Amino acid sequence: MASCSERKQSGSLVAKMAEFVELLESWVREHGGFVHPAVGIHKGDRGRGAFASKDLAGELCRLPPKLLISEKLAEGSMAFGHELRMAAEEFTAAPGLVLLTAFLLHEGAAGAHCNSFYAPYFHVLPKKLSSLPVCWPDDHWLHSTIKGSHLERQVRAKRHNLGLEFALLKSYVGKLPLTWEDFLWARCIVSSRAYSLQSQRCLVPWADLLNHGTSSEVCVRYGLEGETASDFVMNLGQLVPQGAELLQSYGDKPNATLLLDYGFVLPQAPPAVVSLAFQLPQLLETDPALKEKKVFWTRVSKGRSFRKGELLLEVDEAAEAFLELLRAAVVCGQPQGSSCDLEEKLQDPSVEMEALIRLQHSAQQALGKLCEFEGPEVKEDWEVVSQQNCAQALADERCVLQSLVARAKRES
Ligand SMILES: C[S@@+](CC[C@H](N)C(=O)[O-])C[C@H]1O[C@@H](n2cnc3c(N)ncnc32)[C@H](O)[C@@H]1O
Incomplete structure (x- = not known):
């Protein structure tokens, strides 16, 4: 609970801020602008904000250039x-x-x-x-x-x-x-x-x-x-x-x-983006289709650079671009004849199946990396809020990863 002197200090900060807001509104009016007089600026559920001090309609503010x-x-x-x-x-x-x-x-x-x-x-x-x-x-x-x-x-x-x-x-x-x-x-x-x-x-x-x-x-x-x-x-x-x-x-x-x-989150927001690990396909020097595969891979991977054979990719709920890469990696890893049509192979149901299995694996791996760290017992207010915000953002990531796992299981 806040002490008496803390309450006094916070009360005087609020009064100071109200004074500054009043000065700001006078400055806007002095310079030819308009701020509706029935708008109050004070603290609410979302922190400081603007509130209607009576039923309101029409123009709220006008600021000249x-x-x-x-x-x-x-x-x-x-x-x-x-x-x-x-x-x-x-x-x-x-x-x-x-x-x-x-x-x-x-x-x-x-x-x-x-x-x-x-x-x-x-x-x-x-x-x-x-x-x-x-x-x-x-x-x-x-x-x-x-x-x-x-x-x-x-x-x-x-x-x-x-x-x-x-x-x-x-x-x-x-x-x-x-x-x-x-x-x-x-x-x-x-x-x-x-x-x-x-x-x-x-x-x-x-x-x-x-x-x-x-x-x-x-x-x-x-x-x-x-x-x-x-x-x-x-x-x-x-x-x-x-x-x-x-x-x-x-x-x-x-x-x-x-x-x-x-610095805030919402209980309901558009789906998160997640990071999924992608393994670079190994192209064998002895592969008769090596040349075609290199050209094919360069086109599909769009010049992305890999570190130690791995790349972390941003993936959305649909995971389309990630699946496209996975399909290409599967095709590159399969033994082919010397004159094969790699593009055609992308449509093969067995390639799709393998790509979905890899998607499931990557999403499960990413889920396993998300930790649940509680932090110290005593926290400042901003730390409590920040931790709740992070928990919500991570819950959104988890939700997308789980739906990718479920989809991959269902379709493979
Ligand atoms: C453009 S300012 C809005 C006015 C701000 N509340 C202020 O006191 O100056 C944006 C900041 O307001 C807060 N904010 C805006 N919308 C919010 C919301 N829906 N929930 C929580 N905080 C919000 C965040 O701190 C954000 O960085």
């Missing part, structure tokens, strides 16, 4: 903006997000005394993002809860890519003392809040206070409107009753993606 932080604005307002864009386009997968991250760092968005034009927006941004797996400390026990899963691979891949982006940014934002923690905060703020508007990544003050809902819960639509289609407008598609949370959609994403980018 000068209040939007687009990647174009970021590029234009930093001396190294154009160079950074060119490098980010060449070396990273998300140049728009890198530019917005650089902008937040450049404007000192995390600082309490930030004097940027956008400071009223920056002050309402969360200070801690511990529910995002990429923000867990390296040696934290939560990493053990996802060991062996596809989610673990995704977390590692994301950390690796962020490391590359950090190195890139450091070479441009050189004059600022940029730390990994500052970078991580700014980068995660951007990936959990940026909109895609007319192929531009964009931070939209106030609008990003709305949480995500499933398609049946979403009541808010947004887009660019106005004479030059440059005002950001949020509209309610229906009458929303007093007290209801106003929800937008961040897209129909599997739980692992929601967890990686936003």
Whole structure:
């Protein structure tokens, strides 16, 4: 239970945040924007969010272009903006997000005394993002809860890519003392809040206070409107009753993606993607069809590179691409005459059967790798939530793996 001084401290933080939200709304209005006065920003089941303080319909907010932080604005307002864009386009997968991250760092968005034009927006941004797996400390026990899963691979891949982006940014934002923690905060703020508007990544003050809902819960639509289609407008598609949370959609994403980018999961989300191990077929030098098989394999494997004869592949519920590779591997492993038609062999029922048996084996192997690690008895709140989130993402992986095993058994 929280002590009296903890309760006092959390009460004053809530009051401070309410004050910052009020300042943000005044700033929006002062600069020609609109925020519906009957929307309250406070804590609910999904954390801080926007709620109708009376029955609501129509326009929720309107922000003129000068209040939007687009990647174009970021590029234009930093001396190294154009160079950074060119490098980010060449070396990273998300140049728009890198530019917005650089902008937040450049404007000192995390600082309490930030004097940027956008400071009223920056002050309402969360200070801690511990529910995002990429923000867990390296040696934290939560990493053990996802060991062996596809989610673990995704977390590692994301950390690796962020490391590359950090190195890139450091070479441009050189004059600022940029730390990994500052970078991580700014980068995660951007990936959990940026909109895609007319192929531009964009931070939209106030609008990003709305949480995500499933398609049946979403009541808010947004887009660019106005004479030059440059005002950001949020509209309610229906009458929303007093007290209801106003929800937008961040897209129909599997739980692992929601967890990686936003730090939460849903009880019902689209099926997970899993990792399955694939063994490279052994081609014998004495095989009379060796040449044809090499050409055939190069075509089917689409230049994928194998390490020590094995490859971990991303597989969805349908597993079509994985089965295609398995069929080809079976064909390559079978003894053939010197002038055989390998493509035709792919249709052979015995090849299909063997491919399904291998699929079953790989899925069972992946299931065996998922562990159940409980962690220490005493946990902080964010650790409890993160562990529950991981458990849900892993349950989704298990569900896909089990359905692959069941399907392979049924069809083989
Ligand atoms: C765009 S912000 C939404 C506003 C945010 N709650 C805030 O206080 O600033 C996205 C973040 O909100 C939280 N969030 C959004 N939708 C959620 C949901 N359905 N369940 C739990 N958390 C959610 C996550 O922390 C996510 O990273």
